[in-house]
Amino acid sequence: MPPTPTKIAQKDRSQQRQKAMIADHYERLARIPESGEKSVYTFVPGNLTELVRSFGLLPVLPEINALQSAMRGKSKEYIAIADRPGHSEDVCTYVKCDYGMMKSGNVGPTGERLPAPDLLLLSYTGCFTFMKWFEIQGEEYDAPTGMLHVPYQAGGRITEPMRQYVVAQLRDKVIPALEQVSGRSYDEDRLAECLARSARAEDDLVAVLESAKHRPSPIDAYFGGVYYVGPIFSAFRGTDDACHYYRELRQEVEERMRLGLGPVTPDGQLTRERFRLVVEGPPNWTNFHEFWRMFADEGAVCVASTYTKVGGVYDTGFRHDPSRPLESLADYCMGCYTNLNLPSRVDLISRYLVDYDADGLLIHSIKSCNSFSAGQLAMLREIEQRTGKPGGFIESDLVDPRYFSAANIKNRLESYFQMIEQKRPGAAS
Numbered sequence: 001m002p003p004t005p006t007k008i009a010q011k012d013r014s015q016q017r018q019k020a021m022i023a024d025h026y027e028r029l030a031r032i033p034e035s036g037e038k039s040v041y042t043f044v045p046g047n048l049t050e051l052v053r054s055f056g057l058l059p060v061l062p063e064i065n066a067l068q069s070a071m072r073g074k075s076k077e078y079i080a081i082a083d084r085p086g087h088s089e090d091v092c093t094y095v096k097c098d099y100g101m102m103k104s105g106n107v108g109p110t111g112e113r114l115p116a117p118d119l120l121l122l123s124y125t126g127c128f129t130f131m132k133w134f135e136i137q138g139e140e141y142d143a144p145t146g147m148l149h150v151p152y153q154a155g156g157r158i159t160e161p162m163r164q165y166v167v168a169q170l171r172d173k174v175i176p177a178l179e180q181v182s183g184r185s186y187d188e189d190r191l192a193e194c195l196a197r198s199a200r201a202e203d204d205l206v207a208v209l210e211s212a213k214h215r216p217s218p219i220d221a222y223f224g225g226v227y228y229v230g231p232i233f234s235a236f237r238g239t240d241d242a243c244h245y246y247r248e249l250r251q252e253v254e255e256r257m258r259l260g261l262g263p264v265t266p267d268g269q270l271t272r273e274r275f276r277l278v279v280e281g282p283p284n285w286t287n288f289h290e291f292w293r294m295f296a297d298e299g300a301v302c303v304a305s306t307y308t309k310v311g312g313v314y315d316t317g318f319r320h321d322p323s324r325p326l327e328s329l330a331d332y333c334m335g336c337y338t339n340l341n342l343p344s345r346v347d348l349i350s351r352y353l354v355d356y357d358a359d360g361l362l363i364h365s366i367k368s369c370n371s372f373s374a375g376q377l378a379m380l381r382e383i384e385q386r387t388g389k390p391g392g393f394i395e396s397d398l399v400d401p402r403y404f405s406a407a408n409i410k411n412r413l414e415s416y417f418q419m420i421e422q423k424r425p426g427a428a429s
């Protein structure tokens, strides 16, 4: 799932910092054959970055490598490599892109080679594809898999037995696997220090996301949002770098808000906010800037999005808690957006529509991501009924450029914006 895109649209200090953080991380990964450090491959939702880092291990996030490949125009050739041995067109294209990248020398987003995994840490199973993905990686690299089964929030809440079920697995399975790979013993104080840093960064991230309640919104919480969640959803949660990044970002956004500025888009400052949208679903990565421009050109600003919650829902109050490290990690894993049942997602989105004073909900449905796309039309109908705000629906794919039809999406967006205009109070009927 989520991102740390290569092409930074807004050259603020925070974004320069993020770029440098990513470059340093990938350089360190590339040096592993000489340095002897170890890497752990793991997925974004429910990742255990603080725990991994507390053992001195370096995280690698395959979804991020896939989306980065798409942004660099490499995913088409990688997916073609996966098509040849018969990976069906319905398979998640992140997997196919990653497979093609592996078969092409495993060169990461910065052009440097990624190390083979020392451990595949499957810390989330809300999407069945994750398991099959690591089966492929396991075969390719002959690497061990550490498994954390995270119960789905079917009843809409986390119960104590669910929490203890996850904590027991962390203690009995995951921590021993990390001890074995790293050669170090579990150090709960060290983990708690990482979690305290996470909580600080999470506070600042929430302030950034909530700035979109302001008119005009100083941020785009979907297209800009994917840059903002990059460090916290990936290899950096719990680090000093992440704390510095989020503090700096918050200061920049608060300054924009104070000056009454809108978000920065691929073509510069948005000067007139015409539509305020809540967006459900991941973005398209192959044509990311073209897609963003379709909104920016119409003065449409995304004021809240669900995609920026797949690696953690912090704006409802969750923070990593150093006073109960393993319980807190368990709650984090179970609380990720795609681990919420559909009624909880409907509640969350309906609340966003009201709290962010949005004009409507737009769903961007992803052809190859069943995990995200299932139930979206039912959610749309329910939310329209509940809030009275119009819904829109567009489709493309994550990283397969064959499924991005610019004309089609643009047409649908234009109709949707017209519908919003017609439904405004005082509009001619």
Ligand code: SF4
Residues within 6 Å of the ligand: 001, 092, 093, 094, 095, 127, 128, 129, 130, 368, 369, 370, 371, 372, 398
């Ligand atoms: S199907 Fe969706 S949730 Fe599952 S791995 Fe692919 S992109 Fe992620």
